[in-house]
Amino acid sequence: MDDKNRDEDGLTRTQYVALAAFRYELRRFLAFSETAAHGAGLPAQQHQALLAIAGFDGADAPTVGTLSERLMIAPHTATELTARMVEAGLISKLPSRQDRRKVHLALTDKAEDLLAELSTAHLKELKSLEPALTAALARLGRDRA
Amino acid sequence: MDDKNRDEDGLTRTQYVALAAFRYELRRFLAFSETAAHGAGLPAQQHQALLAIAGFDGADAPTVGTLSERLMIAPHTATELTARMVEAGLISKLPSRQDRRKVHLALTDKAEDLLAELSTAHLKELKSLEPALTAALARLGRDRA
DNA sequence: TGGAAAATATCGTAATACGACATATTGGCG
DNA sequence: CGCCAATATGTCGTATTACGATATTTTCCA
Numbered sequence: 001m002d003d004k005n006r007d008e009d010g011l012t013r014t015q016y017v018a019l020a021a022f023r024y025e026l027r028r029f030l031a032f033s034e035t036a037a038h039g040a041g042l043p044a045q046q047h048q049a050l051l052a053i054a055g056f057d058g059a060d061a062p063t064v065g066t067l068s069e070r071l072m073i074a075p076h077t078a079t080e081l082t083a084r085m086v087e088a089g090l091i092s093k094l095p096s097r098q099d100r101r102k103v104h105l106a107l108t109d110k111a112e113d114l115l116a117e118l119s120t121a122h123l124k125e126l127k128s129l130e131p132a133l134t135a136a137l138a139r140l141g142r143d144r145a
Numbered sequence: 146m147d148d149k150n151r152d153e154d155g156l157t158r159t160q161y162v163a164l165a166a167f168r169y170e171l172r173r174f175l176a177f178s179e180t181a182a183h184g185a186g187l188p189a190q191q192h193q194a195l196l197a198i199a200g201f202d203g204a205d206a207p208t209v210g211t212l213s214e215r216l217m218i219a220p221h222t223a224t225e226l227t228a229r230m231v232e233a234g235l236i237s238k239l240p241s242r243q244d245r246r247k248v249h250l251a252l253t254d255k256a257e258d259l260l261a262e263l264s265t266a267h268l269k270e271l272k273s274l275e276p277a278l279t280a281a282l283a284r285l286g287r288d289r290a
Numbered sequence: 291t292g293g294a295a296a297a298t299a300t301c302g303t304a305a306t307a308c309g310a311c312a313t314a315t316t317g318g319c320g
Numbered sequence: 321c322g323c324c325a326a327t328a329t330g331t332c333g334t335a336t337t338a339c340g341a342t343a344t345t346t347t348c349c350a
Contacts, residue, residue: 010261011268019264020200020215022271023193026171027217045337048168055165064298070165072172077338079299084337101297101346116155119164123156126167126285134279140271190306210328222307224330229306246315246328 015140022136025129032125040114045071046085050115053091053105061104063096090114160285167281170274177270185259190216191230195260198236198250206249208241235259 037047052070056062062070068078082105085091090111096102107115182192197215201207207215213223227250230236235256241247252260 010257011264015268016196016200016260016264017202018200019267020196021202023196024215031217043336051161051165051168055161055163057162057166065296070169072176074339075297076299076340079297080337083299099297099347103298112155115161119156119161122164123160123285126282130282130286134282137271137275137279140268141275188305208328209330219308220328221309221330224328225306228330244316244328248329 018136018139022133022140025133025136029125029129029133032129033122036118036121036125040118042090042114042118045081046088046090047115047118049081049085050090050107050111051119053107054112054115061094061106063102063104065102067105163281163284167278167285170278170281174270174274174278177274178267181263181266181270185263187235187259187263190226191233191235192260192263194226194230195235195252195256196264198252199257199260206239206251208247208249210247212250 033047034044037044040047042050048071049067052067053062056066056070058066064078064082065075067082068075071078071081073081082091082093082103086093089108091105091107094104094106096104178192179189182189185192187195193216194212197212198207201211201215203211209223209227210220212227213220216223216226218226227236227238227248231238234253236250236252239249239251241249
């Protein structure tokens with residue numbers, strides 16, 4: 001069906017529109033998040049680092065390594081990121097007693113306040129964006145060629 | 146309820162975990178997308194530009210301005226992006242007849258092939274990531290404090 | 291105990307988005 | 321009808337940030 005709407009190789013026009021719409025919704029959320037973080041005086045990636053540390057679901061405190069995993073960045077990039085954040089007074093580094101190669105990370109009071117404020121705003125925004133995001137995602141599943 | 150799990154200001158630990166998990170799922174998808182684009186020889190943003198052009202849901206061909214809107218970047222950033230893409234043989238620019246300030250954008254054959262390949266892979270990946278993403282999103286709505 | 295592996299760190303480099311500014315074109319209005 | 325503000329795109333220098341290559345320290349195990 002709908003062969004006139006199909007590109008030579010490819011997908012239907014509807015599928016491109018659906019994919020593009022999904023990415024647009026994603027960008028809307030990410031743009032909101034970036035603006036909110038900047039408004040609080042944080043680069044977006046530092047906000048993500050704070051959230052990853054505070055929301056880390058593990059036994060002991062997260063390390064530079066866990067941060068690199070959760071943010072999906074190279075280990076040495078996490079090193080640089082955390083160095084900037086220590087500089088900015090957002091986190092503290094504590095060398096592990098058990099394994100002295102590791103460095104545990106903890107939020108400062110300042111960072112906890114900022115993160116609480118940002119997270120509240122994000123939950124609210126996500127609540128309002130959720131329908132559009134879910135709908136855009138679901139739309140991709142239909143019209144499978 | 147659960148006051149011992151509540152940070153001073155702030156949200157419950159569960160909420161931080163849920164927010165962090167949602168962002169992690171988002172990053173997984175974005176990392177897949179970036180890897181796929183790079184594998185096809187494209188910077189991620191150029192892939193997004195191709196998709197935004199191909200999936201533009203409007204009457205006439207998209208312009209530099211529409212691209213800046215859909216990608217949520219500044220107009221002059223869209224100018225630079227499109228210049229790089231013309232250079233790379235991915236798009237062509239066609240000054241509008243109606244309004245000679247505007248420049249319409251169209252994919253080259255090469256770009257159509259690349260986009261078809263990437264979009265197929267993305268639809269497949271999204272199909273597999275969709276449950277986790279939807280679940281992470283839905284989880285945010287529960288546990289509202 | 292001697293090295294391979296792991297964890298973090300350093301330095302130079304590249305990509306890309308932005309701010310400030312410039313140019314061209316359009317449309318409205320006195 | 322001509323002038324000017326607004327619109328659309330373009331140019332240039334700058335700053336941020338992530339990466340590759342490489343180094344250092346510590347741990348683990350054969």
